[in-house]
Structure formats: C-alpha cells, structure tokens
Amino acid sequence: MSTYEQNIKQLKETIKIQRYYGSINSLMAWDLWQGLPVDGREYRQSVTGYFIKEASNLIKSNETKKLVEYFRELDDNRYENIYDKAAARVLINKYDKAVKVPIELQIEMNNFTSTAQMAWKEALDKSDFNMYKPYIKKSFELKAKVAEAIDNTKNPLDVLVDDVDEGLTVAKIDELFSELKVAIIDILEKIRDKNETIDDSFLNVNIDKENVKSICSHIVENSFFDKNKGTYQEVLHPVLYGVGPRDVRVTTNYKRLIPCIFSMLHECGHGIYEYSGNDKVVEYSLYGGISGTMHESQSRFYENLIGKSYEFWQYFYTFLQSEVNEFKNIDLDKFYNALNKVKPSLRRLDADELTYNLHPIIRFEMEKEYFQGNLKTDDFYEAWNAKYKEYLGLEPKNAKEGVLQDVHWASGHIGYFQSYTLGNVYGGQFRNKLLEAYPNVYKEISFGNFDSLNKWMYENIHQYGNLYTQNDLIKKATGEEIKSKYFIDYLYEKFL
Amino acid sequence: MSTYEQNIKQLKETIKIQRYYGSINSLMAWDLWQGLPVDGREYRQSVTGYFIKEASNLIKSNETKKLVEYFRELDDNRYENIYDKAAARVLINKYDKAVKVPIELQIEMNNFTSTAQMAWKEALDKSDFNMYKPYIKKSFELKAKVAEAIDNTKNPLDVLVDDVDEGLTVAKIDELFSELKVAIIDILEKIRDKNETIDDSFLNVNIDKENVKSICSHIVENSFFDKNKGTYQEVLHPVLYGVGPRDVRVTTNYKRLIPCIFSMLHECGHGIYEYSGNDKVVEYSLYGGISGTMHESQSRFYENLIGKSYEFWQYFYTFLQSEVNEFKNIDLDKFYNALNKVKPSLRRLDADELTYNLHPIIRFEMEKEYFQGNLKTDDFYEAWNAKYKEYLGLEPKNAKEGVLQDVHWASGHIGYFQSYTLGNVYGGQFRNKLLEAYPNVYKEISFGNFDSLNKWMYENIHQYGNLYTQNDLIKKATGEEIKSKYFIDYLYEKFL
Incomplete structure (x- = not known):
C-alpha cells in the first residue's frame, strides 16, 4: 500500500x-x-x-x-x-x-x-x-x-453563518433578502384584497391523532418518503434527526391535520436528503447532506413547491376526502385556494408560502442587531413584536405567539434562520432546472407519479451527501450561484 | 493521597x-x-x-x-x-x-x-x-x-444461571421448583371447581389507547412510581430499560386495559428498584439493582402481592369505575374475584398469580433439557406444547400462542426465566418481613397510603443498588437464604 x-x-x-x-x-x-x-x-x-x-x-x-x-x-x-x-x-x-x-x-x-x-x-x-x-x-x-x-477577526454572525452555510456572508444575505422583501411586499399589496375573500376556515378540522398520523404518513410515503429509513414520533416541535446513513427520525405534532401534513412533508424532505447518500458517499461517511440552506431547500421544496402545488392535491385530494368527512363537500379548487391563501400571520409554522419568507428575515435581522451591539436579548420580546407589526402588520398578544415560538435560539441555532428563506431561493433555482429536464413533472405528479421528481432530486442533490460544498453543488446542479430571480419569478407566477 | x-x-x-x-x-x-x-x-x-x-x-x-x-x-x-x-x-x-x-x-x-x-x-x-x-x-x-x-468445567446452564443470579445453581432451582410444583398442583386441585364458576368476562373492556395509558399511569404514579424518573412508550413487549441512575424507560402495550395495568405495575416495579439507589450508591456507580431474581422480585411484588391484593383495589377501584363505564355496575368483590380467578392459560403474561409460576418452570426445564443434550431447539415447538399439556392441561393451537410468546430467547435471556418464579419466592419472604415491621401496611394501602410499603422497600432493598450480592441482600433483609416456605404459605392463605 x-x-x-x-x-x-x-x-x-x-x-x-x-x-x-x-x-x-x-x-x-x-x-x-x-x-x-x-x-x-x-x-x-x-x-x-x-x-x-x-x-x-x-x-x-x-x-x-x-x-x-x-x-x-x-x-x-x-x-x-x-x-x-x-x-x-x-x-x-x-x-x-x-x-x-x-x-x-x-x-x-x-x-x-x-x-x-x-x-x-x-x-x-x-x-x-x-x-x-x-x-x-x-x-x-x-x-x-x-x-x-x-x-x-470577523463579526461573530459572519462566522456563525459561515459555520452553517459555508461560503455565505451577512452582506450577501442582506442583498438577497432586500430583493426578496421588495418582491414579497409588491405581490402582497396586489393580492391582499382578493385573498381576504378566500374562505379557509374549513381547514380547521377536528380529527383524532391516530387519524392525523395515518393520513400524514400515507401522503409522505406515497410521494417520496421511504418508511424503512425513518420513523415518526410525536413531540412538541417538528424536527428531523439523522442518526445513521439510512436512519432518520421525524418528530412532529399530530394536533392539527393541515399543519401536520406540511410539517411532515417538510421534515421528510430533510429526511430523504439525509438518508439518500449513494453507496460511495456512505462508504466515505459523507452521508447526511449539506447543513443549512441546502438542507432547508429540500425540506421546503417538498413542503411547498411540491406539497402546495395544485397537481399534488389533484392526486391526493380524493384520498383526503375519503378520510375527512368535513372535506366531502369541498371541491379541489376551494381546498387548493384555502391552502394557498396569503394572509400575514404570527406563527412562522402557520405562514403561507409567500409571507413565510418574512419570518426568518425578522429573526435574522434581530440576530444581526444583537451582534452589532444594538439589541440585547432581554429586549427581544419587544423587538420581535415591533418587527412583526412593521413587516406583517400584526402584533403578538403574548410571548407564546411571539418570540417563544421557535426552539432554535435555545438549541444553539443562532445564525441559522436565514437558511429557511434562502432554502426557498435555492428551491426556485432547482424548480427551474427540474422543469427544463422534465417539463411534465407536475402533470405526472397529478397522476401520482413522483418518479421524475425524485429521480432529478436524487441525481442532482440527494446522492451527494457532503461530497461537495454548498456553493459547488448549487453551481453543479443549476449552473449558477445562489440567485433570488427564479424564486421571485415563481412567486409572481403562482400568486398573480 | x-x-x-x-x-x-x-x-x-x-x-x-x-x-x-x-x-x-x-x-x-x-x-x-x-x-x-x-x-x-x-x-x-x-x-x-x-x-x-x-x-x-x-x-x-x-x-x-x-x-x-x-x-x-x-x-x-x-x-x-x-x-x-x-x-x-x-x-x-x-x-x-x-x-x-x-x-x-x-x-x-x-x-x-x-x-x-x-x-x-x-x-x-x-x-x-x-x-x-x-x-x-x-x-x-x-x-x-x-x-x-x-x-x-460446569454445565453451561449453571454458568448462565450464575451469571444472572450470582450464587444460584440448577440443583438449587430444581429443589425450589419441586416444592413449589407440589404446592401449586395441590391448591389448583382444591380450588378448580370453585374457580370455574367465577365470571371474569367483563374484564375484557373496550377502551381506546389514550385512556388505557392515562388509567395505568394514574395507578402507578399514585402508588409508588415517580414519573420524573421514568417515561412510558408503547411497544410490543413490556420491558424496562435502565438508562441512567434516575432514568428508566417503561415500555408496554396499551391494547387491553387489565393486562396493561399489571404489566405497568410490573415494569414500574423494576423501575423503582432501578432508579432508587441512594446517593452513595450512585456516587460509586452501583445503582440499578441486582439483576435476575432480585429484580424480578420487585416487579412481581408490585404487580401481584400489592397490585392483586384486595386492599389495593379498595383504594383504586372507585377511580377505575369512574373511568370505565362497564365497571359501574360491578361491585368490588366481583372485580377482585375476577382479577384473581385461577385458570390455567397459555400465555405467561395473562396467567393468574398461582399458575403463573408454572410458566417459567416450563421454560427453565426446556433450557435444562437443551443443555443436557436431550432437546434440540428445532423441537422446541412440540416440546413446549407437550409441557403445557402436561402442566396446565392446555395445548397451544399455534406458535404465537405457544413457543413464540416471549422475546427472551431471542434477546439472549437464556438461563433467565427461573428468576420470575424465584422472584415470587423472594416476594413471599419480603412480604413476611414487611408485615412484621408494618402489620397495618395493607390496611394503609386500602386508604391510598403507600408510605410504609415504599419505606420498607427503600430501606431494605431499593437503596442498595448492587452494593450487596443477591444472597447477602436476602439474608440482610429477611435473615434467611431463599426459601419457598413463605411464598407457599402466602399462596395457601390467599387462594384457600
């Protein structure tokens, strides 16, 4: 040797x-x-x-x-x-x-x-x-x-961001976030009136936990998730833990059906990325995927770009109606519109696909102000509420609705929140390439065929684990560095 | 130093x-x-x-x-x-x-x-x-x-038994088991006719899992188990895992209420023994209790000598009636008699307190024959059925009812089964001493006061962890070596 x-x-x-x-x-x-x-x-x-x-x-x-x-x-x-x-x-x-x-x-x-x-x-x-x-x-x-x-030698937040998202800087995030904010606020103003008339109250169905669990697992397992590689548990906060190369743990909360469907899609999106390293990647212990934005791009892709698409529900809505009595007399269009109703909200995990992006931006800005020395954690309650008022026009009534809603800052995920919104940005880039490769991919999904989707994801992202850095992989998969254009185009296309 | x-x-x-x-x-x-x-x-x-x-x-x-x-x-x-x-x-x-x-x-x-x-x-x-x-x-x-x-230099079963139950031999077990068998068969013959008339069909109530869980945890937590030191999970086979000095995991099966109550009492009996080492015992990492017979004596004590006593249900039956509609018109005596109906059965975990003892004896005898070279594991199915026929007068219809019912042989617990029946024998000795120290202990239990019971257990057994060997501890706690007399006396007293 x-x-x-x-x-x-x-x-x-x-x-x-x-x-x-x-x-x-x-x-x-x-x-x-x-x-x-x-x-x-x-x-x-x-x-x-x-x-x-x-x-x-x-x-x-x-x-x-x-x-x-x-x-x-x-x-x-x-x-x-x-x-x-x-x-x-x-x-x-x-x-x-x-x-x-x-x-x-x-x-x-x-x-x-x-x-x-x-x-x-x-x-x-x-x-x-x-x-x-x-x-x-x-x-x-x-x-x-x-x-x-x-x-x-650097601002601590730059170091923490680089630790989560290798190669990314606070300045670059600021640039991307400004572009996004302009677009989101523009769309929001244009659709606000129309959206206010959409009825989504019927989504709040009362179903016992066992049923919620079986509905959610049916959906993820019949679209992309391999139940031999992951198990589900109910806890307070939905999270994904990777325990081995073919072993992930999905935790979620079975209290409310609709939020649970999307948190399961989200965590299982992390899951498929985490457990899909190819054999060589596993042999080299490079499995698990790239943390931060790349990982969040996968969870949010399955949750939103797939899970909130019309075609996804063309396939799954019949099943859902068969399980939920309250939906028997609601037609697919009404259901889809309710799911996608844009309505600023206080909780990140309840947010619609458009205004969601503002929630991580608020948290990131607070972290920035903290590390610039302009904000103390003792004042986070007030700062949070002020930002929600400014960006979303809503003010939390208490800490539970506000600053306490996420576990991240307690679990040491500081310099992490940007990855959710940037994950969406990556998602826009991936969607663009996916459609170039498989123009019929959404049509196939409407028939329950997820092969093209999962194949593209596996070949371009999942199989590689940590083989590449984030910047190298996005360039390899899409030919470009991170760019907000595609996600912004998608938002305009979907919501206008 | x-x-x-x-x-x-x-x-x-x-x-x-x-x-x-x-x-x-x-x-x-x-x-x-x-x-x-x-x-x-x-x-x-x-x-x-x-x-x-x-x-x-x-x-x-x-x-x-x-x-x-x-x-x-x-x-x-x-x-x-x-x-x-x-x-x-x-x-x-x-x-x-x-x-x-x-x-x-x-x-x-x-x-x-x-x-x-x-x-x-x-x-x-x-x-x-x-x-x-x-x-x-x-x-x-x-x-x-x-x-x-x-x-x-020894028969392998003697080595395995000594590994589980330090100081115990196959010969000693044989001696204890023969005494027990005589007594059990004698009692069984005397009460068979009377017991056949007892109606216990109403025990088979139909309750959802969430309720079973809350009833069972109410009972164990209001008698002896500290929920800050253990958590419950539902799996197929009830087991207790000790993870740390103050950290145990109770697994059980919430399908059927009555069996679940007793498997929870059993596993939590292991649990309290496992987590109750005194501070010095923890400091020296001697916590967890003595494996084998001593551990099983604790689980079976709480399950049977306490949990199947009349006084235990004098206290808890009102609560149970308030939770289970089917019990509203059943009086305490009828409930107690049904719980304690002696009826040979195929499943160890469903057995009554008397015939239970024969189930581990059957398994131990099969292990003995295997290590004597007289029985092959390939023939365990038939050997099992023949022994059930001989000892209990019943024959399993299939492997699920028979040789497959316990996980032990798969989990490497070979040379272990004797500890269940011997645990009962220890239990008889402890009960005798407990009553000497606290003659009113059962009366107190009927009022929901478990202090004397738990105090005696803590002071004489639980606090010591692995500080003593099994033989030393039984002598310290009861003044005698293992002896079947007290348990046999108890069985005669209870069932005749």
Whole structure:
C-alpha cells in the first residue's frame, strides 16, 4: 500500500468513528424530547460530555494531526478521486474546529442547550418570556464565544453563518433578502384584497391523532418518503434527526391535520436528503447532506413547491376526502385556494408560502442587531413584536405567539434562520432546472407519479451527501450561484 | 493521597465510565423497539460494536489490570467502607468477564440478538416457528459459547444461571421448583371447581389507547412510581430499560386495559428498584439493582402481592369505575374475584398469580433439557406444547400462542426465566418481613397510603443498588437464604 493509500484508509476510518460519536449524540438529542425523564437530565449531561470529549480527543490526537498535515500539504491534483478529496476537506474542517473551539466550551454548549431547550418548553407552556431571558442571553453569549474561537477577526454572525452555510456572508444575505422583501411586499399589496375573500376556515378540522398520523404518513410515503429509513414520533416541535446513513427520525405534532401534513412533508424532505447518500458517499461517511440552506431547500421544496402545488392535491385530494368527512363537500379548487391563501400571520409554522419568507428575515435581522451591539436579548420580546407589526402588520398578544415560538435560539441555532428563506431561493433555482429536464413533472405528479421528481432530486442533490460544498453543488446542479430571480419569478407566477 | 485512596478514586472513575457505555448501550437497546427503522439496523450494529469494543478495551487496559490486581490482593478488612469493597468486587467481576469472553463473541452476541429480536417479531406476527428456528438455534449456541468461555468445567446452564443470579445453581432451582410444583398442583386441585364458576368476562373492556395509558399511569404514579424518573412508550413487549441512575424507560402495550395495568405495575416495579439507589450508591456507580431474581422480585411484588391484593383495589377501584363505564355496575368483590380467578392459560403474561409460576418452570426445564443434550431447539415447538399439556392441561393451537410468546430467547435471556418464579419466592419472604415491621401496611394501602410499603422497600432493598450480592441482600433483609416456605404459605392463605 502506498503512503497515499494508507492515509486514505486512515482518513476513512477516522471520519467513520467521528460519525459513530455523531450518531449516539444525535440519538441522545432526539431522546431529549422523546424519552428522557426530568430527573435523568443531569446524568445525561455527564454522558454526552464524556463522549463529546472522547470524540474530540480522537480528532485532536497526534495520529489525526499528522493525517491532517499530510492532506493539507497534498496538491489538489494528487487526489485519485473526488471522494478522497472531499473526505480530506471534511477531516481538515473538523480538525480545525476541534482545535480552535476549546473542548470545555463545546461541552458547556452541549449541556447548556439541552437545559435551555427544556427551559424553553416550560417558558412556552407558560408563555413567559421572563423565564426564558437568562437562557436566551447565555445562548447568544456562548455562541459568540464559539464564533470568536473560530475566527476573532470577523463579526461573530459572519462566522456563525459561515459555520452553517459555508461560503455565505451577512452582506450577501442582506442583498438577497432586500430583493426578496421588495418582491414579497409588491405581490402582497396586489393580492391582499382578493385573498381576504378566500374562505379557509374549513381547514380547521377536528380529527383524532391516530387519524392525523395515518393520513400524514400515507401522503409522505406515497410521494417520496421511504418508511424503512425513518420513523415518526410525536413531540412538541417538528424536527428531523439523522442518526445513521439510512436512519432518520421525524418528530412532529399530530394536533392539527393541515399543519401536520406540511410539517411532515417538510421534515421528510430533510429526511430523504439525509438518508439518500449513494453507496460511495456512505462508504466515505459523507452521508447526511449539506447543513443549512441546502438542507432547508429540500425540506421546503417538498413542503411547498411540491406539497402546495395544485397537481399534488389533484392526486391526493380524493384520498383526503375519503378520510375527512368535513372535506366531502369541498371541491379541489376551494381546498387548493384555502391552502394557498396569503394572509400575514404570527406563527412562522402557520405562514403561507409567500409571507413565510418574512419570518426568518425578522429573526435574522434581530440576530444581526444583537451582534452589532444594538439589541440585547432581554429586549427581544419587544423587538420581535415591533418587527412583526412593521413587516406583517400584526402584533403578538403574548410571548407564546411571539418570540417563544421557535426552539432554535435555545438549541444553539443562532445564525441559522436565514437558511429557511434562502432554502426557498435555492428551491426556485432547482424548480427551474427540474422543469427544463422534465417539463411534465407536475402533470405526472397529478397522476401520482413522483418518479421524475425524485429521480432529478436524487441525481442532482440527494446522492451527494457532503461530497461537495454548498456553493459547488448549487453551481453543479443549476449552473449558477445562489440567485433570488427564479424564486421571485415563481412567486409572481403562482400568486398573480 | 494514599495508594489506597488513589486506587479507590481510579476505581470509581473506571466503573463510572463503564456505566456511561452501558447507558448508551441501553438507550440503543430501547431504541431498537422505539425508533430504529429497518434499514438503519445494519449501521446500528457497527455503532454498538464500536462502543462495546471501546468499553472492553478500557476494562482490559493495563491500568485497569493493575487496579484489579491491587484489589484482588487487598485483604477484606483493609477496605475503609462497604462502598469501596463493593465497587472493587464489581470491577473484578467485570474485568474477569471481559478477559474471559472474547470481544468478538461479545460483539457477535450483541449484533445477533438485535437481529434475532426483529426476526422474532416477524415470526410472531406470522405465528411461524420455522422462521424463528435458525435464530433460536444460534442464540442457544452463542450463549453456550459464552458460558464455556466463562467456565468450561460446569454445565453451561449453571454458568448462565450464575451469571444472572450470582450464587444460584440448577440443583438449587430444581429443589425450589419441586416444592413449589407440589404446592401449586395441590391448591389448583382444591380450588378448580370453585374457580370455574367465577365470571371474569367483563374484564375484557373496550377502551381506546389514550385512556388505557392515562388509567395505568394514574395507578402507578399514585402508588409508588415517580414519573420524573421514568417515561412510558408503547411497544410490543413490556420491558424496562435502565438508562441512567434516575432514568428508566417503561415500555408496554396499551391494547387491553387489565393486562396493561399489571404489566405497568410490573415494569414500574423494576423501575423503582432501578432508579432508587441512594446517593452513595450512585456516587460509586452501583445503582440499578441486582439483576435476575432480585429484580424480578420487585416487579412481581408490585404487580401481584400489592397490585392483586384486595386492599389495593379498595383504594383504586372507585377511580377505575369512574373511568370505565362497564365497571359501574360491578361491585368490588366481583372485580377482585375476577382479577384473581385461577385458570390455567397459555400465555405467561395473562396467567393468574398461582399458575403463573408454572410458566417459567416450563421454560427453565426446556433450557435444562437443551443443555443436557436431550432437546434440540428445532423441537422446541412440540416440546413446549407437550409441557403445557402436561402442566396446565392446555395445548397451544399455534406458535404465537405457544413457543413464540416471549422475546427472551431471542434477546439472549437464556438461563433467565427461573428468576420470575424465584422472584415470587423472594416476594413471599419480603412480604413476611414487611408485615412484621408494618402489620397495618395493607390496611394503609386500602386508604391510598403507600408510605410504609415504599419505606420498607427503600430501606431494605431499593437503596442498595448492587452494593450487596443477591444472597447477602436476602439474608440482610429477611435473615434467611431463599426459601419457598413463605411464598407457599402466602399462596395457601390467599387462594384457600
């Protein structure tokens, strides 16, 4: 075996073991919601702390250091294939971050976010922002420390955004968001009157949880989701956990049928991306997909560009009518119009496809102001309400309707919200290319044939896992960098 | 710090880390039923394999070896307290087993049992013993290998029994079981006619799962179980997983109300024992209780000696009537008599308190014949049916009603079944002492006061975790070794 081959072998082994640790960590994160009893939390932190440290010791070991040095000095053209090269890139990133961010801070971050998420849940139940204040404060402070440890020459938000969305900057996001805001506000003004007359009250049906569950799983499993690779659980907040290369956990909330359908489509969209790495990608432990915008583009694509299309319901509405008595006398057009009624709302997860984009923008702007030193987390309640008033014309009556609605800031997802709206932007680009490749794709969907859709997604995005960076993949799949044009065109086409 | 103190410190640290590995392993075992999708199984085996090996490497390391040697040579009277001594005993046991059983066999056993349990579930669904044959065969073969690795001078079943129930032998079990069989058959003959007239058909009520769940949790939480230390999940087979010192997972099946009440009482009985180690026991990582008979004595005590007592239902029956319409016109005596109707049955988990004891005896006898070389696993279906015919006068119509009803042989619990019946025997001994200490304990229970019961259990059993061996603890708590007399007396008293 040549030195190169030996090093590649060791590289694959090293990443594989890091993924093993990632796997148990992800299982424990899922279990936080899923099974962990209150009095088990303290001990759980010792367990996660121990394994985070073990993984860190391995990545910072002398063996890994030598390996990293070897690949850092290796010329790009010396790699025998793209998998070797990608694995080296991933290892170097992991190593640099492990060396830069002190292990004590990593463990503190992990322990703190698990505590903070439970505190968030209690604050949400009581709709009490004051209870949440110390947690959100510390969460931002810890993330600032992480950002400084990675690169103290930049604004922390730029570092955090780059950590989620490699290659993206706050300035670039600002540019994209301004273009979007103009378009959304323009469309909103043009359709507001027409939309106000649409009746969507009938969507609020009363169905028991078992039925909601079976309807939602029927829909995702008959369009794209492979139930042999994922299981569903009911918890408060819909989230997707990737536990292994062919193992994802969809959590959702079965309380209300229509929101549940779309949150299932969303999380299963993450799921199919997470579990669809090709065999080579799995062999190199590069499975799971690219975090941030690319991942959100997949969830939001299935949720909206597919799940809120007319053709999707041409196929599924008969089934839905057979399951829900209240829909028996509602025709498809009325149902479709109600689903797509544009109406500014207070909750991100209840928002229509158009105004949704403003919700992450509000959160991103608050993060920006915080890191510019112009806003304190203690004032997030008021700042949130003021922005909702300004952008959506609505003001939350309490913290539950407002600043407490998302778990993200408690779970350490700071510098993350932009990815939802940017995921939509990617979605517009993908849709454009998908239609070029398969002009009849939506027509096929109306007959229940999802093959072209899923094939395009697999071939262009899903199979690659983390093989490429986000910027490289969007260029490979669409020939262009991120561009708001296609998504804006789509919004005009759909809503006007 | 003296050498002794340094070694004790290292001892505590070593056991603690072994428990961390145990904790993730237990979480993954629970997750097998709870969340793991089919296509995730293969990867899961790599993950568990890796961590089992890591834990084994740590326990077999030179540092641990030196530590073990130090404590092996240390005089018993040199230990400064019982915790130090117990921790040394636990470490030496763990070390010896790790050294004796090859790591490849440990990993094979772990991977095989997770596959076999899933195969068991499929075979059960199809009631097909042929599907199960290769798995049960290999399970017994692997366990025989484990037994030989531990001690090849004894019959493998003696080794396996000692592994579950330290200090117990097949000969001793045979002796206890013969005494029991005589008594049970005697009682059975005396009450058969009277019992046949008892109507228990009304127990089969039709209630939805959500209600079953809330009734069962109300009962366990209002008698002894602390919901901050455990969570419930619905799966096929009721089991208790201990994940941390204050963290247990109760799995059960919410299909039928009455069986569910008793399986919840049973599993939560394991639970309270598992999570109730005192602070010192937790500090030394000796929490969780003694496996085998001692653990089963606790689950079966709460299930039967408490849960099937008249006084228990004097307290809870009003609540049950308020939740179940069908019980409104059934009086307490009729309900109690139906619950305690003695009627030989095919399913262990449905058995009455008297004939229950024969079910584990049948399984234990089959294991014995297997390890004597007189019975092949391929013939377990017929052997099972013949024994049910002989002992209980009933013959299963199919494998689902018969040999497939328990997961144990698939999960590697071979040499385990005796502990259920012996747990009842312990229960009789505990009940005798409990009544000496608190003569009014059952009367108190009839008023909903469980303090004396829980206090006695905590003080005499629960708090100690693994501090003592099984034999030492039964002597400490009752002044005697295991003896069938008290349980037999109890059975005569209750049923005649």
